[in-house]
Structures are given as structure tokens and as C-alpha cells.
Amino acid sequence: MSAFAGLLDGPRARGAFLIRSILEPPWSLRIQDRAPLTLVAVVRGSAWIVPDRGAPGTGAASTTSGASAATAVPGTTAPRTSAATAGTGAIRLGDGDVAVVRGPAPYTVADDPATPPQAVVQPGGCATTPAGEDLCEALDLGVRTWGRSPDGPAVLVTGSYRSPGEIDRGLLAALPPLLVLSSGDLDSPLVPLLREEITKDAPGQEVVLDRLLDLLLVSVLRAWFARPGAEPPGWYRAQRDPVVGPALRLLHDNPAHPWTVASLAARSGASRAALARRFTELVGEPPMTYLTHRRLALAADLLREPGSTVEAVAGRVGYASPFALSTAFKRVYGASPRAYLSDPSPGGSA
Template identity: 35%
Template sequence: MDVLSEELSQARARGAVFSILDRRAPWGLGFSGGRALTAHVLLRGAGLIEVPGIPALDLAAGDVVLVTAGTPYTLVSAPGVPVEPIGEARMRGSDEPAVHDARILCGAYRMEGGLSEAFLATLPRVVVLRSGELEPAHRVLVEVMATEADSGEDGRQSILDRILDLILVYSLRTWWGRPDSQCPGWYRGLADPLLAPALRAIHRDPGAAHTVDALAGIVGLSRAAFAARFRTMVGEPPGRYLTVLRMRRAADALTRGEASLATIAAGVGYANEYAFSTAFRRIYGVSPGRWRRRRVTEAD
């Protein structure tokens, strides 16, 4: 099972290209910082990303930047240049004439599922991936994106959206591969050939009756050895990990659908609503019904 793809699917990460802008220097773009996750790709030229509290970071052509929600920030050609809000920049479009100093792509991801908060918590405010450290296929995607951005062909928007989705997957793999990065516990666990089969079994069907003994049997370890190895690699005991995963899946179901509590409870492995509600309250601090009402209110 491809756990990374499943996690992104559950979080409903979908790319939405919202600007491809050609600019002559000096140029500056301002962003509210309110989006859950934004990607910037400098398709041509050079610039800086300026985020309060973080030293300005130089950007070169082919670099990929991920920015999580927070304070407003800017992309600029040089320090101190005038900054145009991205909304106004999108309405104005690209600079004329056709020769420009920079081409900047900015895309937002809609991370609306119950897993999104835990997913985004593994990322710092700003991730900069230099062109030279990208996987070969990742660099090719950036080049294809630059080519497609110049295309006037039908389907251009859909192609760019899909490429942006792929760039997120490659970016996460590159970032989480760094020794100093904070990657999810399941990602570390999947790198362990002894733990990987058990983790895939859990994610394939969180509602199944996964006991520690059964999971240990899958990987051929004793109960004690499996539990100790799991806690060291993943960061929490297997029982706790399973419960949290079940509750995140349940929270996602509560947010995006009208299924009854009994149906959701059964889907994540609980025989009755009472046991499910107790587990849910332990993780989220409120009952499933209140969680659903709160999310519906927030959506309105």
C-alpha cells in the first residue's frame, strides 16, 4: 500500500494553480499567509522570500518553496522594492512586453480533511528545496510546468494542477529525506523493513482488529520486541498510534459527510457509539456530535 498517497488523499490535498506571472524587475508580490499550504516555483529569474521572523532566503530558477499558514510574507526581486498584493497582481496579469526578468508560479493546496492538521504539523513555516537537490523527475516536472505555462492549448489548467500535485509529493519526499527534518512517524516507520508491513496493514484498514500480538506476528517479532521497535521508530506505542489514526479518519468522515455516528464508529473499528465517543473525546476533547456541529458552523 502507498501510505503517502493515501494520507494525501485523506487530507484531500488538491493543487489549484492561481497565478503564473511574468515580471520585470523590480517586482514584489505580497501574500496574506492565510492559506494552509502554498507552493511557489520560480520558473525563471531570481528573487527572495521574506517571512517575518525568518532571515530572507535567496531563490533561483527551478527552486521550489512550500509555505504553511502564518503571518503575511513577500516574494521580491530585491529587498525594499514595492510589493503588490497577489490578488491585485492576478487581476493585472503579467507585465508587458514579452521579455521578462522573472516568471513566478504560485499555487495553493486545499487541505480540508481531518488529517490535514497533523500532516501540516510536520512542516516548518518555509521549506526551500534547491533545484540541485531535487530528484531528476522532480526537476523534469518543474521544466514541464514552465513549458506548459507558455502553452495556450486546451487542458492547460488541468495539467498544471496535476503537476502541482506531483510536485507536492516529490517535495515532501525530498524534505523528509533530510536528516534534520521532522517527518511523520509513519514515514520513519516505513523506512524500517521490519515495521513497514505492520504499518501498511494498519493504514490499509484502520478499522480491523489490530492487536499488538497480531501486528507483531505480521513482522515475525515478539510482542515486546515489536512494541519497543514501533515506539522507537514511530514515536508512540502501536495501540496509541492506531487509536489516533482511527479518530483522524473518523474526524474526516464527520467533516465531509452525513453518515451516522454508528456507521462511522463501525468504520473505524468500534462496536458501539459509546466506545467510539469515549475514544474520540479522549483525542479531540469534545464529542463526535459537537465536533461535527462545530465544523459545519465553521464552514458556513
């Protein structure tokens, strides 16, 4: 398994928040649900996404593919759109475009960047007025659908992962705060299919929607990394490096093996020093640090399987004992494996 395939194998939505929004202008939704990752697809009309530039991390480059973006977003080359969007980092989504927003920083989705928020989406998915009054019942339009009128010209489908544990942390770290893929670059039937399935109330429908959200995320990211002029992260480019590529594949194919830099170097046909230097330069961290993070990400996923124990998972990801896994897990994730299972949103980074 390649490093890229390994990361894309990570998304595992579990009871994801999915909603269809039918909106009439002027409309503006302030999103502060603290979701680690959210997909927003425009299935009719258009929308603007405005990052909260006062929040940590949102000043980083947002990336677009065929969408209209304000020049204030560092690293983009789209023409200036208007005085209203200058300096906001706002990005316009057209019919069929999909945005991926990395949390937990808040952001706004609106018909126009200048429209003040009329509703605030809170953790858990319920909406309130900016003053805190509940809007869930007032905006209810049926199964997983909300808005003020069923005939609104703008229709969005939104899916949010509720927990960081549902997505590989390496994948989260590789993504910009906001990326947009145009409909022309996403050759997939998944958005129309999700649009149709989101309003069904059939047995097991939550599982169907979870899997569709995972598939859509994988499809969007695969297309985003493959687009012309893409600037993928170092680990993605490193897969084709004659020295680092073989080492990455070894780590992903058999993460439980007792690897050392020396054994990786021998299997990769390079000296220990050359591999360590090249790996750190391209991937952004030393080989053994990368392996630790990979093992712990796998452990976090395996721990959620029914009947899993810390002891069994420790052996599957390369730790000699449950204690060794728990120590490493707590150092990186900020909580023991058992505490993580009860609340998979502690501090720590991988």
C-alpha cells in the same frame, strides 16, 4: 501500503488557489493567506522567500536542497549570503526550484530580502496594498495571471491548498516550515506542465490544476525525502525498523481492524513492551495514538466523498458507532464531523 505512501496519498486539492505571477524588480509580496500548505515554483528568474521569524513555528529549521540559504536558518550548512540576509532565514530560489511552505504563518516572497512589501496576499488569494487598498483588478494580467507587466523578468507559479482537510495532518506535522528543492533534484516535467496549464480556461480546468498540484507536491516530497543527507522524520526511518516497520504496515493496510498493542506485537514478532517502547521512540507517539490519528485523517477525507455519512465512515475507519467517531473526531479536530465539513479549519491537531 507503507506509512510514507499513506501520507502521500493524502493530498486532495479542491478548488486550490493557483496563480502565475509576472514580476518586475523591485518587487515584494507579503503572503498572509493562512493557507496550510503552499508550493512556489520559479519558472523564470529568481526569488527570495523570507519566513516571518516572529510567528510561532518559523524558528524551526528550514531545509534546502541545492538552494542558497542564509546561515541564520538553524540546521542548515549553506554559506552566509550577505549582510542583508543574515538573521532573516531568507532562502533564494533559482530558475526551476520549488519551495514548499507550511502555514498558516505569514512569509514574504521578494526579489531581494531587503525590498519592503508592495502587496499583501490575503485569505482567498486577493491582493491589497500594505494599507489595505484592493489590487486585484490593477494587477490582473489575464487567466490566473497577475503582475504589473507581462514582460517582467521573474515568473512564479504558486499553488495553495485552501483547507487543512485537503492534506494529511501527519504529513503536515512531518514537514518543516519551509523546504526548498532545487531543479537538479526534481527530475519531473510537472513544473513546465503546470506553467502551461495554469493559464488555460477550458472546461474542467480547475480539476486538472488540482490534480497537477497534488502530483507536484508528491513529487517534491518524494525527492526531498530521498535526497542525500536527508534527515527524515522518525516515522519515515521507522519503516525500515524490523520491529516497528511491520507494525506500521499493518496499521496502514487495515486501519479499521480492532488492533491492540498486544495483537500488533504478536504480528510483528516482538513483545508488547518492546513494540510500545520502540514505536514511541521512533515514531514519536504510542501505537494506539498513531492509529487514532490515522483513522481520523482517513475519516476527514472520506467524509468529503459525495453521499458519505458519518455512520458509513465510522465503520470504514474502525469505529463501532457514529457517536464514537464523532467523540474522537471532536477531541482531535476541535469540531464534530458535520461541523468540520462546513468549516474544515477548526483548532485541534492530529
